[in-house]
Amino acid sequence: MTRELPVWRSLLYVPVNVDKYVDKAHTRGADAIQLDLEDSVPPAEKERARTLVELAAARVRRGGSDVVVRINRPLGLTVRDLEHCVCPDVDAVAITKAESASHVKLLDEFVTELEEKRGMRAGHTRFITMIETADAFARIDEIPRASPRVVAMNIGGEDFALSCNMQPDEEVLLHPKQHMIIAARAAGVLPLGFIGTVADFSDWERFRLMVRRSRRFGFDGAGCIHPGQVKIVNEEYTPSEEEVAYARKVIRMDKEAAAAGRASFQIDGKMIDIPVVVRAGNLIKRYEAIKRREAKTLAAMEKGT
Numbered sequence: 001m002t003r004e005l006p007v008w009r010s011l012l013y014v015p016v017n018v019d020k021y022v023d024k025a026h027t028r029g030a031d032a033i034q035l036d037l038e039d040s041v042p043p044a045e046k047e048r049a050r051t052l053v054e055l056a057a058a059r060v061r062r063g064g065s066d067v068v069v070r071i072n073r074p075l076g077l078t079v080r081d082l083e084h085c086v087c088p089d090v091d092a093v094a095i096t097k098a099e100s101a102s103h104v105k106l107l108d109e110f111v112t113e114l115e116e117k118r119g120m121r122a123g124h125t126r127f128i129t130m131i132e133t134a135d136a137f138a139r140i141d142e143i144p145r146a147s148p149r150v151v152a153m154n155i156g157g158e159d160f161a162l163s164c165n166m167q168p169d170e171e172v173l174l175h176p177k178q179h180m181i182i183a184a185r186a187a188g189v190l191p192l193g194f195i196g197t198v199a200d201f202s203d204w205e206r207f208r209l210m211v212r213r214s215r216r217f218g219f220d221g222a223g224c225i226h227p228g229q230v231k232i233v234n235e236e237y238t239p240s241e242e243e244v245a246y247a248r249k250v251i252r253m254d255k256e257a258a259a260a261g262r263a264s265f266q267i268d269g270k271m272i273d274i275p276v277v278v279r280a281g282n283l284i285k286r287y288e289a290i291k292r293r294e295a296k297t298l299a300a301m302e303k304g305t
Helices: 019-027 043-051 053-063 075-085 101-117 157-164 170-187 204-217 227-236 241-259 274-304
Strands: 010-015 032-036 066-070 092-095 126-131 150-155 222-224 265-267 270-272
Touching: 010 019, 010 227, 019 032, 019 053, 032 053, 043 053, 043 075, 053 066, 053 075, 053 274, 075 092, 075 101, 092 101, 101 126, 150 170, 157 170, 170 204, 204 227, 222 227, 241 265, 241 270, 241 274
Parallel strands: 010 032, 010 222, 032 066, 066 092, 092 126, 126 150
Antiparallel strands: 265 270
């Protein structure tokens, strides 16, 4: 199954019930604003919070960002959240504690009904599946394949560690996160997250190095809990000018080698063959998609000023 995937390097969490954060969200430069109905909203506020989603979504997308809403479990809360989230200004919902393919299919069916009733394009509302329990991890390969709405997946580190009775640190979570990246790639969806923790923003240079390392592992984007993280995440999850120049050199020399009847060649003493050429092509495609995303954001900002 081939899916059209969004460019979501940074997804900035914003509690939908805190107006001062909602008001400034569109100025932060995030590829997506993730309006939160879950952990950042206390239980007594959840009923009111979901009624704010539609208007808040229109406000936060003024800067060109996509809009994601992180919804609640259990199912009773999920249904009430979705009734307020399925609207033209919400691009996706983050399904917390996604448990199985049947769970995702059930929500797909409900969202399809809501889109039809509201005259929306079928499939408008996309899904991020969040793996947060040991049971879900055992079904990590089937969950992202359950619906064509699924475009991304991540591991909710704190909840997942709690479910497994483990500490939520980098060393402990390395294996499940690597497993998630592979499962996401196999399903054709974006792997979101960091190798380290998003919670520590006490040292920006250390954070930058962690994000850079995370990209090496294969992550394409991640949630941000502080506006200061957005710029760093956008920069580090974007191929550098040097990487792009090298990739273009690889593509150019591959064409020259093919014309000469060769399938491999060397650059600076390193052999270049088909996997390296394909990787270079993928890097250029991602870079160009990011540049289109940034142009859209810039146009939206200029229109709003």
